[in-house]
Amino acid sequence: MIEWEFGVADLARLRFAHSPLAEVVASAFALRGGADRWLQTSWRSRVTPSLPNWPTFRAVLLGPRGYAPDFLTPVPRTGRPTLAQELADVAATPLDQVVEQVVAGWAGHDAPPEIDRFVRDPRAALAELLAEIRGYFTVAIEPLWPRLRAAADVEIATRARAASEYGARMLVDGLHAKLDWTGSALLLRYPHKQGRWSLDGHDLTLLPIGFAGSEVYAMPDSPAGRALWYAPRGFGNLWTSDQRSTADRPLSALLGPTRAAVLTLLAAPHSTSDVAARLGLAAGTASHHLTTLRNAGLASAARAGRRLLYQRTLLGDQLTEADRP
Incomplete structure (x- = not known):
């Protein structure tokens, strides 16, 4: 169990957003399988044959440690960013930070040429990664995008309506089966993990991400703010x-x-x-x-x-x- 300090006063600094890049990263995790594998079988069978077209994407996001570099999951600056806007933010990441995080995903393993290229020519490697993300989005995400965006919109609107009727606590009450709110902290049921986090004066952004499925993803250390990904209501209907x-x-x-x-x-x-x-x-x-x-x-x-x-x-x-x- 991880306890994320989040008191009633922090509700005033809570915001919602929906991120195309978060859907990309979460979908990469989904390609590995997991608890929602049965839901996404047809999607996975459609996308998997195209993975060789994106070798840098595959090396960075489907590496042996199941790791996604933090620079690929920026906290959205607006509620409904486009993929182009988010990729522009990623492109502005300091190159030394890009290299450090990409290489960390292969620590203890023999890295493929696509990872070594980040060390030799990080600017070109990052440009290639961004181009492949665009290509992946077109094939894997775009056909589902209207559903993903609409599901997020309804989730946000429903929570806002519930908060107006029953109080601000409804913004976080019942978010996910793996989450509880005590009134002073969010409790995250992470297997084999213990800890206590704090917002450290940052806002918390909640992102209803269809591909998050039955998992919850927390970003407790981002310099751009704190974020929590969870699936919107009815996410199983997306597929x-x-x-x-x-x-x-x-x-x-x-x-x-x-x-x-x-x-x-x-x-x-x-x-x-x-x-x-x-x-x-x-x-x-x-x-x-x-x-x-x-x-x-x-x-x-x-x-x-x-x-x-x-x-x-x-x-x-x-x-x-x-x-x-």
Whole structure:
């Protein structure tokens, strides 16, 4: 157990963000397997054959120690940074720091040429790493990006709404099964680890990262601030295909085929325009079905910026789960 000092007064300095680069790094961890392996099987089988295209990325993030250099996980400066903005921050990392952290990932092991290049020509090696991250993002993350961003938006909006109704403690209460908040500290259930951390006057940024899955990742020492990655509500739906036909199933008989298709689609957050585009519906028709599902308690809605995003409730999940062939 690790105890991270975080009192009630620190809630005023809490912020949320969603980071494309954090999704990249967490997805690299996911490629190794772990507790969520069964959820991500199809994603992993699609991405793994392309890994030889990114040898520097693979050497840095899939090395023998299961380690990601700290400079690749900067605390986001804004709530919704783009990948380009975050890579620009990484590119500004002092080269001696880049070399030290990359080499540390291979301590005690024979490093491949891609790692040795950081010692010989760190500027060129870093540029190659950033280019490969862009390529990896296009293949591995971009197809899921609308779902990942929408899930984070709904998580943040839901927590903000709960905090406005029940108090600021709701920003951190029940974040994750491996986390508890005592009112004075966050308790992190890390196997075989003991310790006590402090915010040391820094803000704490919470990042709902879809690829974090059942794990929690803490960054307690970053000079840019303190951060905690955890999965948003319903993260398991991120890898669920929404292309299953519902036309001949009981759910369709109960709700009608179109409304059943809408409910199936809401495994991940969608706006009215998203639903209309995905199912080929008029905007008014999509809005009608979404409102009906919401009124029936099968879907909920949360505002994310100017968008109203709908997602299945627990009751909606149970109904669609029971309808699976």
